[in-house]
Amino acid sequence: MTQQSSRLLLVAVTLVVGLVTARHFLVPKTFGQRGHYRAAAVDAIEKLPIRYAGREACAMCHAEIVATHSKARHQSVACEVCHGPAAAHTESPGEIKPPAPRTRGYCPLCHGYDPTRPTGFPQIDPVSHNPVKACISCHNPHAPEPPHVPEECGACHGQIARSKAVSRHAQLACVQCHITPEKHKVTPRLVHPEKPRTREFCGTCHAQDARSSTEILRIDMQSHNSRYLCWQCHYPHQPEGD
Amino acid sequence: MDDSKHISPPADQPASESRREFLHTFSLAAPLLLLGLRISAIEALAAEPDAAYNAREHYYGMGIDVSKCIGCGRCADACKNENDVPREPYYFRTWVERYVIGADGETDVDSPNGGIGGFASKIPEKEILRTFFVPKLCNQCTDPPCVQVCPVGATFATEDGVVLVDNDYCIGCRYCIQACPYGARFLDPRTHTANKCTFCYHRVVKGLLPACVEVCPTGARVFGDLRQHNSPLARFTRFNKIMTLKPHLNTKPKVFYAQLDEEVR
Numbered sequence: 001m002t003q004q005s006s007r008l009l010l011v012a013v014t015l016v017v018g019l020v021t022a023r024h025f026l027v028p029k030t031f032g033q034r035g036h037y038r039a040a041a042v043d044a045i046e047k048l049p050i051r052y053a054g055r056e057a058c059a060m061c062h063a064e065i066v067a068t069h070s071k072a073r074h075q076s077v078a079c080e081v082c083h084g085p086a087a088a089h090t091e092s093p094g095e096i097k098p099p100a101p102r103t104r105g106y107c108p109l110c111h112g113y114d115p116t117r118p119t120g121f122p123q124i125d126p127v128s129h130n131p132v133k134a135c136i137s138c139h140n141p142h143a144p145e146p147p148h149v150p151e152e153c154g155a156c157h158g159q160i161a162r163s164k165a166v167s168r169h170a171q172l173a174c175v176q177c178h179i180t181p182e183k184h185k186v187t188p189r190l191v192h193p194e195k196p197r198t199r200e201f202c203g204t205c206h207a208q209d210a211r212s213s214t215e216i217l218r219i220d221m222q223s224h225n226s227r228y229l230c231w232q233c234h235y236p237h238q239p240e241g242d
Numbered sequence: 243m244d245d246s247k248h249i250s251p252p253a254d255q256p257a258s259e260s261r262r263e264f265l266h267t268f269s270l271a272a273p274l275l276l277l278g279l280r281i282s283a284i285e286a287l288a289a290e291p292d293a294a295y296n297a298r299e300h301y302y303g304m305g306i307d308v309s310k311c312i313g314c315g316r317c318a319d320a321c322k323n324e325n326d327v328p329r330e331p332y333y334f335r336t337w338v339e340r341y342v343i344g345a346d347g348e349t350d351v352d353s354p355n356g357g358i359g360g361f362a363s364k365i366p367e368k369e370i371l372r373t374f375f376v377p378k379l380c381n382q383c384t385d386p387p388c389v390q391v392c393p394v395g396a397t398f399a400t401e402d403g404v405v406l407v408d409n410d411y412c413i414g415c416r417y418c419i420q421a422c423p424y425g426a427r428f429l430d431p432r433t434h435t436a437n438k439c440t441f442c443y444h445r446v447v448k449g450l451l452p453a454c455v456e457v458c459p460t461g462a463r464v465f466g467d468l469r470q471h472n473s474p475l476a477r478f479t480r481f482n483k484i485m486t487l488k489p490h491l492n493t494k495p496k497v498f499y500a501q502l503d504e505e506v507r
Contacts, residue, residue: 028411034297037398041408046295048444051324052453077459081316085323085453109360110314110459116340116361116373117312121460240368 051085054078058086061093065142072143082106082141107135113166119238120159123166153180156188160237167238177201177236202230295447297401302441303468303496304455305478306377308503310462313338313375315357317454317463322358324442324453331355333428335439336379336454341505343371349505376506377463379454380405380426380439381487381495388418388427388438397436403468403496404441412436423488424495441465468496 001009030039058079059066069075080086083098101107104126113123130138139145153174154161164170174180180193196202199221205212207221225233234240321336322329331354338357342350342365354361357375386405389397396412399405407418412435419427419436430437442452446465450456455465466475482500488507489495499506 031395034401035398036395037406038395038408038411041396041410042297042400042406042443044409045406045440045443046447048325050445050448050450052320052445052450052456054450054456074459076461078457080320081457081459085320109316110312112360114313114361114363115367115370116342116375118309118374121312 050087052080053085053087053090055080057090069142072145074142074144102134102136104133104135107139107141120162122162125166152185163238169237169239196231199226199230202236297447299469300402301468302382302403302446303466303475303498304379304382304441304452305464305466305475305482305484305498305500307462307464307478307482307500308374308376308506309501310460311338311375311377312460312462313340313357313361314459315355315360316457316459317377318356319358320453320457321439324445325440327437328431330431333430333437335426335437336377339376339378340373341376341503342373343503343505345369345371347371372503374503376499376502377454378424378426379497380422380441381424381493381497382439382441384494384496385492387421387423387491387493388436391417391421393417400443404443404446405438406440406443407436407438409433409435423491423493 028038028040031037033039034042055066055078062079069079080098082101086098089096089098108124108126111123112126117123135141157174161174164172177196178193181191183191184193200207203221204210205216206219208218210216210218230236315338318334318337321327321334325335327333327335334356336356337353339351339353340357340361344350344365346369350365352361352364382399382403382405384399384403386397386399389399389405392398393415394411394413396408397405397418398408414429414434414436416429416436419429422438427436427438429435442450442454445452451465452463455463464474464478466473466478468475470476478500479498484498484500485502486495486498
């Protein structure tokens with residue numbers, strides 16, 4: 001080996017050894033194991049504590065409530081939505097008890113009327129709906145049902161019934177507009193209720209000369225968009241006009 | 243010729259000796275090289291954890307049905323509980339936005355305390371053209387801009403497609419917060435490191451759902467494995483028309499929105 005190449009080799013080896021040593025001390029221990037990051041960071045995140053136990057954990061002990069809840073309208077609402085994170089409770093059930101909201105403040109977070117909520121979602125006006133009374137005094141939160149037998153139509157047409165309930169047409173019975181043969185209840189797909197077909201039908205309440213309460217909005221049937229039927233612009237189950 | 247020396251060794255220095263010299267040097271350098279480069283196969287074998295969860299078998303995503311969101315804010319609340327997010331109304335890993343498109347065509351977006359305490363009505367109902375809630379969170383992009391800009395490699399995408407932050411190596415420079423087009427990151431005021439949605443990674447690896455999905459009362463949020471063909475998420479993406487947020491940025495989000503309005507940014 002010539003003198004030059006041996007010196008060059010020495011320099012190269014020193015550089016490589018220096019680099020490797022520096023890397024050894026500077027690069028984090030688990031860096032690059034799974035990608036361009038520290039694998040230990042992922043392991044640390046995996047070990048973070050769990051606060052929400054999940055509804056399956058609740059079912060292990062509270063089978064009775066779960067049996068009711070799983071058939072009721074709130075079946076998609078997990079236990080911990082109302083009772084809060086309960087992983088600590090599953091570990092020491094005697095000492096840590098999850099809270100239960102019993103006041104009027106909590107239920108309207110979902111059920112208070114808000115025009116932004118999807119049409120048909122059951123909503124009430126918290127101000128006028130049985131003021132002061134706690135929601136749970138009439139509604140079982142695990143199996144909420146309306147406190148009275150549901151209106152006949154609403155049993156099947158729930159979404160329409162719930163929209164109508166918060167609309168200006170809330171007081172109108174379904175049969176006021178839909179003449180419904182008795183057989184519709186037995187064979188609903190073979191016998192259909194009637195729907196209004198003319199503008200004049202709406203006009204019986206809303207025309208200028210209609211014999212109805214003066215509080216009802218009036219329009220001039222001749223000049224008010226006479227080429228369209230009323231329900232082409234207004235949704236009768238939740239009319240928007242004022 | 244002088245050059246012949248390099249081609250055929252001179253008689254006084256046999257070929258075997260220079261080879262021996264090379265092998266000797268190499269035998270010293272090779273272990274150091276291996277140590278430095280950390281041949282991943284060797285280390286991976288040694289460091290593999292108890293192997294119950296294999297990140298390579300999963301690839302996570304989330305579906306959000308805008309038409310099902312009732313704006314109750316339980317997701318944002320649960321997220322703060324589960325992930326120890328500061329309760330002050332500036333820090334969110336997920337939050338709910340209310341979009342109100344007025345009859346005049348103006349769009350109003352608000353998210354008071356992320357929607358945790360509900361939304362007070364602001365605009366008279368008859369002035370509203372259309373209105374809806376949009377839950378937001380980190381989009382867990384396939385090509386995440388936040389990961390590109392991190393100068394110390396402290397934020398990264400895992401093998402199962404979740405973008406995480408390495409708390410111990412984050413230097414708090416906020417580049418990632420600037421780079422995120424979805425405003426999904428914040429600087430944790432306690433640790434001064436970047437903080438963001440992890441898809442509740444600590445829950446997911448144990449087979450649990452993310453906290454926001456667990457508590458969503460209407461099933462507006464769907465979580466699942468994008469590689470599975472029979473998961474709730476697969477069904478969600480098959481039966482809905484899907485949009486992602488800001489698709490023109492080519493971040494390829496893994497949060498998929500159904501029934502999304504064009505006004506949503």
